[in-house]
Amino acid sequence: MNKICLYIVFVFCVLPVFSQEIHPDEKRLDFSGQLSAWGQFTPDLVTKIWLGGRYIPQLNYNIPLKNDRLFDMEASANLFGDIGIQSGNSTTEGKIKPYRAWARYSSTRSEIRLGLQKINFGSARMFRPLMWFDNMDPRDPLQLTDGVWGGLFRYYFPNNSTLWLWSLYGNKEQKGWELIPVSRSFPELGGRLQLTLPSGEGALSYHFRKANASAYQLKEIPENRFGLDVRFDVTVGLWFEGSWTRLNHEIGELTNQQMATLGMDYTFGIGNGLGLTFEQFFYSYDEKGIDLNQSLNFSGLNLSYPLSMADNLSAMVYYDWGNRCFYNFLNWQHQRDNVTFYIIGYWNPSEFGIPSQMGAASRFAGKGIQFIIAWHH
Numbered sequence: 001m002n003k004i005c006l007y008i009v010f011v012f013c014v015l016p017v018f019s020q021e022i023h024p025d026e027k028r029l030d031f032s033g034q035l036s037a038w039g040q041f042t043p044d045l046v047t048k049i050w051l052g053g054r055y056i057p058q059l060n061y062n063i064p065l066k067n068d069r070l071f072d073m074e075a076s077a078n079l080f081g082d083i084g085i086q087s088g089n090s091t092t093e094g095k096i097k098p099y100r101a102w103a104r105y106s107s108t109r110s111e112i113r114l115g116l117q118k119i120n121f122g123s124a125r126m127f128r129p130l131m132w133f134d135n136m137d138p139r140d141p142l143q144l145t146d147g148v149w150g151g152l153f154r155y156y157f158p159n160n161s162t163l164w165l166w167s168l169y170g171n172k173e174q175k176g177w178e179l180i181p182v183s184r185s186f187p188e189l190g191g192r193l194q195l196t197l198p199s200g201e202g203a204l205s206y207h208f209r210k211a212n213a214s215a216y217q218l219k220e221i222p223e224n225r226f227g228l229d230v231r232f233d234v235t236v237g238l239w240f241e242g243s244w245t246r247l248n249h250e251i252g253e254l255t256n257q258q259m260a261t262l263g264m265d266y267t268f269g270i271g272n273g274l275g276l277t278f279e280q281f282f283y284s285y286d287e288k289g290i291d292l293n294q295s296l297n298f299s300g301l302n303l304s305y306p307l308s309m310a311d312n313l314s315a316m317v318y319y320d321w322g323n324r325c326f327y328n329f330l331n332w333q334h335q336r337d338n339v340t341f342y343i344i345g346y347w348n349p350s351e352f353g354i355p356s357q358m359g360a361a362s363r364f365a366g367k368g369i370q371f372i373i374a375w376h377h
Contacts, residue, residue, distance in 0.1 A: 026063075026064045027061070027062070027063050027064075028060075028061070028062045029059070029060070029061050030059070030060045030061075030062075031057070031058070031059055031060075032057075032058045032060070032376070032377060033055065033056055033057040033058055033076075033376075033377055034054075034055070034056045034058075034142070034374060034375070034376050035053075035054075035055050035056075035374070035375045035377075036053065036054050036055075036142060036372060036373065036374040036375070037052070037053040037054075037372070037373055038050070038051070038052055038053075038370060038371060038372045038373075039051050039370070039371045040363065040368060040369070040370040040371075041368055041369050041370075042363060042365075042366065042367075042368040043366070043367060043368065044350065044365065044366025044367055044368070045363070045365065045366060045368075046086055047084040047085065047086045047091065048085065048086060049084070049085040049086075050082055050083070050084050050085075050363065051082060051083050051085070052080070052081060052082025052083065053080075053081060053082070054078065054079065054080045054081075054144075055079045056076055056077065056078055056079070056099055056144075057076060057077060057079075058074065058075070058076035058099075058100070059073075059074070059075045059076070060072065060073070060074050061073045061074075067107070068107065068108050069105070069106065069107045069108075070104075070105075070106050070107075071103070071104070071105050071106075072103070072104050072106075073102065073103045073104070074100050074101070074102055075098075075100065075101050076098075076099040076100045076101075077096065077097070077098055077099055078095065078096070078097050078098070078099040078146075079095075079096050080093075080094065080095045080096075081093065081094035081095075082094075098116055098147075099116075099146075099147065100115075100116055100117060100118070100147055101115045101116040102114060102115030102116060102117040102147075103115055108156075109155060109156050109157075110153070110154065110155045110156065111153070111154050112151065112152070112153045112154075113151065113152045113153075114150075114151045114152075115149070116147045116148070116149050117147050117148065117150070117152065118133075118134060118145060118147050118148075119132075119133040119134070119147075119148060119150070119152060119166060120133060120134045120136065120145075121164070121192060121194075121203070121205070121229075122227075122229050122241050123229045123230070123231040123239035123240070123241050123263070124229070124239065124241040124261040124263055124279060125138060125263065125265075125277055125279060125302065126138045126263075126277070126279050126281075126300040126302060126316070126318075127259075127261045127279050127281035127298060127300060128241065128261070129177075129227070129241050129242055129243035129259035129260060129261055130205060130227045130229060130241055130243055131176040131177060132175065132176045132177070132205075132207060132225065132227075132243075133148050133168070133175050133176060134146075134148075134175070134176060135175065135176060138302075138316065139316060139329050139331075139344075139346075139364075141331060141333065141340075141342050141344070141372065141374075142372070142374060146173065148168050148171050148175060149168065149169060149170045149171055150166055150167055150168035150169060150171075150187075150188070151166065151167050152164065152165075152166045153165045153166070159196050160196045160201075161193070161194060161195045161196050162192075162193075162194040163191070163192075163193055163194075164191055164192035164193075164194070164205075165190075165191045166188075166189070166190055166191065167187050167188065167189050168187060168188040168209075169184075169187040169188070170184065171188075172184075177243075177245070177257070177259070179254050179257070179285075180211040180212065180213065180215075180221075180223075180247075180254065181211070181212045182209050182210070182211060182212060183209075183210040183211060183212040183219075183220040184212075185210065185220065186209075186210045186220075188207065188208065188209040189207070189208050189209075190205070190206050190207030190208060190225070191205070191206055192204070192205040192206075192227075197230070197232070199232050199233055199234055200230065200231045200232035200233055201230070201231055202228075202229065202230035202231070203227075203228070203229050203230075204226075204227070204228055205225075205226070205227035205228075205229075206224070206225065206226055206227070207224075207225040207227075208222070208223070208224055208225075209222075209223050210222055210223065211223045211247060213249070213251065216251045218249065218251075221247050221248060221249045221251070222247075222248040222249075223245065223246070223247050223248070224245070224246050224248070225243060225244070225245045225246075226243070226244045226246075227241075227242065227243045227244075228240070228241075228242050228243075229241040229242070235266075236264050236265065236266040237263075237264060237265040237266070238263070238264050239261075239262075239263045239264070240260070240261070240262055240263075241260070241261045241263075242258075242259060242260040242261070243257075243258070243259045243260075244256070244257070244258050244259075245257040245258075250287055251287075252287055253285050253286055253287055253294060254285060255286070255287045255288075256284075256285060256286055256287065256288070256290075257284075257285045258282075258283070258284045258285075258290055259281070259282065259283050259284075260281070260282045261279050261280065261281045261282075262279065262280045263277065263278060263279040263280070264277070264278055265277040265278070271305070272305065272306045272307070272308075273305070273306065274303065274304075274305050275302075275303065275304040275305070276301070276302070276303055277300075277301070277302040277304075278299070278300065278301050278302075279299070279300045280297075280298075280299055280300075281296075281297070281298040281299070281300065282295065282296070282297055283295060283296040283297075283298075284296075295322075296320070296322055296353070297320075297321040297322060298318055298319065298320055298321070298354065299318070299319045299321070300316070300317070300318050300319075301316070301317045302314065302315070302316045302317075303315045303316075310334055310335045310336065311332070311333065311334050311335075312332075312333045313330075313331070313332050313333075314330075314331045314333070315328075315329065315330050315331070316328075316329040316331075317329075318354065320349075320353050320354075322353075323349070323353055325349045325353075326347075327346075327348045327349070327354070328346060328347040328348065329344065329345075329346045330344070330345045330346070331343070331344045332344075338375055338376045338377060339373065339374070339375050339376075340373070340374045340375075340376075341371075341372070341373050342370075342371070342372040342373075342374075343369070343370075343371055344369065344370040344371075344372070345368075345369050345370075346364055346367065346368055346369075346370075347366075347367045348364055348365055348366060348367075349365070349366075350365050350366050351365060352364070352365060
């Protein structure tokens, strides 16, 4: 609640500063939303059937200013509920929480945004070492993720390079690849310099936070993250994305965390166009550095084929080289006006071994099928 109050104070303090530059006739208030419902059959789990729904109402308010500047705001909520059905029993869950709540002032070269927002970047698609502040699952057709509370500044150079600076505060939940929660005594700080390169782009990223180490009989530990990603569009799309996280105190195998992804994509001129994406992912954690005995290696292949203007078929396959097992996902999508239908089939190991998905993926263990319908208005 304190974060929402600070956001409201910011809006009502900043808006009067620009009130003399507002064009009253050009203000615009838009209301939109996404209503989705799903059913899931999971024969390999104790709970065989899941039924649920979600509504995300969204308000956008745009205030054009002089000299091509803009003040705009967005507010949305996540209203969620589902029920799990098993033999003679059922479990229910429901939540209502803010989804986005930010205000932004922007010009042709820069922008500053404050509030609950999505911050994500990087070149990788399926295995994202730079998934620092979101939890987007590549299998989720709706691409939903919680936001983070903080401020973001971006400056756009004339050569299309971009400077990012951010500060986060008041986020309780662990984000992305975080293995230790954040300490709330100090804000998180970081930045990113994204440069234009011949036939592509590259970026260096950095983030600092203090981790809550009470589980290790310590109050807090400074943590540094370093990121590098590059992408080149030549005959095929090629990219590299890597991240190194270092705690400034030895706490065992979680002291260092390294990730790297190599990827490529290409669209073959077969029928309506067969899209292929491949990624090779490496993940390691150790007290001193890279330890091959404590590492994971995954290969990922994503195929996508448009059957028609309204239908698309895609398949995603992961292979876990350490455990020698496959993760298989098949998704059919049908678009009709503002309504989208999805049928997802999967065949996975009984226990997930993908680090960033182990908590959220418990319902997708084993075999199953899921139906989703989403209405956008």
